Amino acid sequence: MRKASVRGVYSLLYPNIPTNIILHVSPASSSEKPLHWVGSSKKGLLAFPEEVIDDIGYALGVVQLGGTPPSAKSWKVEGSGVLEIVKGFRGDAYRVVYTVRFTEAVYVLHRFQKKSPSGISTARSDTRLIHERLKVAQVDYEVRYGNKA
Numbered sequence: 473m474r475k476a477s478v479r480g481v482y483s484l485l486y487p488n489i490p491t492n493i494i495l496h497v498s499p500a501s502s503s504e505k506p507l508h509w510v511g512s513s514k515k516g517l518l519a520f521p522e523e524v525i526d527d528i529g530y531a532l533g534v535v536q537l538g539g540t541p542p543s544a545k546s547w548k549v550e551g552s553g554v555l556e557i558v559k560g561f562r563g564d565a566y567r568v569v570y571t572v573r574f575t576e577a578v579y580v581l582h583r584f585q586k587k588s589p590s591g592i593s594t595a596r597s598d599t600r601l602i603h604e605r606l607k608v609a610q611v612d613y614e615v616r617y618g619n620k621a
Contacts, residue, residue: 504536506577508612510605516583517568524559524566528583531557535570535578549599550606554581569602571609576617579609 517525531541540555547554553573559566565586571579582602586594 507532507536508577508579510579510581510609513580513583520566521561524561527559528557528568532580535572550603554606571606574613577613581605581609
């Protein structure tokens with residue numbers, strides 16, 4: 473049985489997304505990593521506008537396959553292995569923070585709409601929540617998969 477290409481699979485799942493997008497998927501990744509949602513991150517994401525949900529969902533699919541979506545950037549507050557997906561829509565900025573620090577799974581830590589009262593920096597409450605949820609993800613990972621980070 474022949475495996476479908478990543479473009480083929482995503483064009484079926486997401487027909488409105490152009491197939492000429494270059495996906496950065498490492499050739500060694502032969503299986504999709506499970507995606508775990510910490511706290512209310514999934515419920516919050518589903519409250520975003522539909523176009524934002526579609527684009528972020530697509531980007532998370534790329535992450536599950538071992539790639540890095542073009543909309544992802546490093547979340548410098550927590551160091552390596554923690555990234556954020558940024559989606560602009562109608563003048564607003566929507567963000568999803570996730571971690572790839574664990575070899576067996578991807579954890580979505582938080583989602584928020586950027587409305588910082590202090591200019592370009594992220595609100596401290598969001599930064600603290602991400603820090604706490606990263607600790608929760610670490611404990612959950614160790615319970616589910618053992619101590620193999």
